[in-house]
Amino acid sequence: MTQQQNGKNNMIENEQQPTRQVILAGLDQQNENFDYEMTELANLAAANNMTVVGQIVQKLEKPNASTYFGKGKVTELKEALTYYDADMVVTNDELSPSQIRNLETGTSADIMDRTALILDIFASRAKTKVAKLQVAIAQLKYQLPRLRTSMNIRLDQQTGGGGGSFTSRGAGETKMETNRRHIQHQISLLQAELANIEVDDETRRAHRAKQSIRNVALVGYTNAGKSTIMNGLLERFGEKPDKTVFQADMLFATLETSVRKIQLPDKQNFLLSDTVGFVSKLPHGLVAAFRATLAEAADADLLVQVVDYSDPHYQEMMATTTATLKEIGVGDVPMITVYNKADKIPEQAYPDRAADTLILSATDGASQDLLVDVIKEHIFSDYVTLTLHVPFDEGQVVNELNEQAAVHELDYDETGTILTVTLTPIQAARFSQYEMNK
Ligand SMILES: Nc1nc2c(ncn2[C@@H]2O[C@H](COP(=O)(O)OP(=O)(O)OP(=O)(O)O)[C@@H](O)[C@H]2O)c(=O)[nH]1
Ligand SMILES: [Mg+2]
Incomplete structure (x- = not known):
């Protein structure tokens, strides 16, 4: 019992x-x-x-x-x-x-x-403005049908949108109605505030899409090691290695998506997102409130599902992740599975790979290399390497290529610049007029 x-x-x-x-x-x-x-x-x-x-x-x-x-x-x-x-x-x-x-x-x-x-828990972990707003909305929505005449209602001023504290003790139906309206109003204010911030996020995403850089998102159960993997890759390949994210042995250490650029030695780059962890029966209100944050996963070209392989319940955790991804509408994004924390399992060899499944340890260098290799296979498989000839009077094309693509070799002849570049299929179509020996 x-x-x-x-x-x-x-x-x-x-x-x-x-x-x-x-x-x-x-x-x-x-x-x-x-x-x-x-x-x-x-x-x-x-x-x-x-x-x-x-x-x-x-x-x-x-x-x-x-x-x-x-x-x-x-x-x-x-x-x-x-x-x-x-x-x-x-x-x-x-x-x-x-x-x-x-x-x-x-x-x-x-x-x-x-x-x-x-x-x-989410409320105590929320640090950024967006996370605080999202949690506050979910909390108010939860409170709304549960208002009681004897209830103290706290509306957190930190979350913005005005607010304040008020109490209604035994004041009867009318007071209840006032409380309800006040909460509804509060929810709309917070939602409006969040919508403004979300527009900015949307703009940023659109901007990135224009740069035609690939997006990879780490997803999975809370405490699986997503942020640790992100930090491991950042230390080695990060554009700004000091821009690490918070990792800790606690549930829901991460409440907001962080996006960082990974720059590989062969000049192939991608964006890596660290997302909020999942748990079974994640409240619907919370999922709805975090939809914008989780959009990063929906937009990704590849999902990396991180699993704590050392936890006896890892299979249930994976089922929870699959169910939550479905709920937030992430359906057909390709996914690889990383069985993490292999170092905690006695006699488990790592890093190891079978097709799209990896066994590794987040802080181990060989593991990080293998993970990057598998990510590359997926996201760059349709990239093409071409040799282009760009006439000198079209210098802006060379600038554009330098900014947006992996330029491997650069040379000149009498009339222009010769570049060997790796391009996305869209870029390849766009720059095909400059292709040499066509
Ligand atoms: N031994 C070992 N510990 C790890 C490994 N990866 C992560 N950890 C530890 O596991 C704990 C959770 O790691 P996080 O990276 O914060 O986990 P997360 O998936 O980002 O968790 P949430 O943000 O809560 O969703 C931390 O104490 C890490 O140090 C690993 O490969 N081996
Ligand atoms: Mg985390």
Whole structure:
């Protein structure tokens, strides 16, 4: 019935916040992922600075419409809370507003569902303006149907769009309506603010597309090692090697997409994006709010799915990634799979490769080389190398080629510049008039 959770409790990183003692509650609906979901829930709780002291599970076909658990289990939950000296229950499923209310009454404890927990973690991790706005919108949307007359509503001023704090204690229906309208208004303000920033992102993407540089995106479950791989490649091939991204042993270390240019020695370049990590049952509101951030993955020419191969649950994590990619509309982008953290698996040889599947370790040089080789095979396979002759009076064409393409050799004859360049098919068509020996 109860179980001490170890999991990733070492991921607690915000020491100054008081720790809450919580009990996990889950409904086992004969779903094959259930055990894994409960482990994941324990990790999420730990990441939110909570100490898991027990776990209550009920086998039920579907949740009780008014109390989530059946009546007897609610009593058991209340007893367990006293026994373990806990004052909060975290449920594995998202609850309806009335389920939360009834369960709170039935157990005399605070109830937090999985969605609110994930939103809380995202809120504590969000650093950039865009991430803060996205999380704030998702949180307000979650609160909207859950408003209660007895509720304190905090609207975070840092997220912009005005706001402020106000309270409505027992003021009845009218006050509720005012609160609801206020939150709706707040959501529109934040969405407008976000839309402005997103226009800029869109512009940047369009600009990059014009430069006809290929885009590669790292995707995968949270804590798999995406940011570490990004940093490894940046240190070796980055345009600005010091522009590393944040990596850490915690859930959701990365909340915003970072795009960096990778410059290979043969002058073939590509853009690499590091994206927000996934978790099962990622709240829909959050997915919607992060859609713009995740558009980077949808726009990519190649996805690199990063997997923590040392985690016994890696297969469930991969299934979660596939499901989330589908939900954000990333359907037909080619993908390679990187089984990472091979160094943590005894006697596992690495780097190793079978077709589009790699086994490697993020910080190992030979692994990084292999990964770059496989990426290159995919994104540059349709590139062509041509020798062009550009007359001297068309100097701007030479400038353009120098800026946008990999120029391998440069020479001159009496009438112009001779360049050996590697071009995308679109560029090749555009510059074909200069092709020599045609
Ligand atoms: N031993 C080992 N540790 C690794 C490897 N790759 C990453 N790590 C560690 O795993 C933890 C998570 O790495 P991150 O790169 O932050 O993971 P992420 O996928 O970006 O995670 P999110 O941003 O939360 O989605 C860090 O403590 C890394 O040092 C690896 O190949 N071997
Ligand atoms: Mg990361």
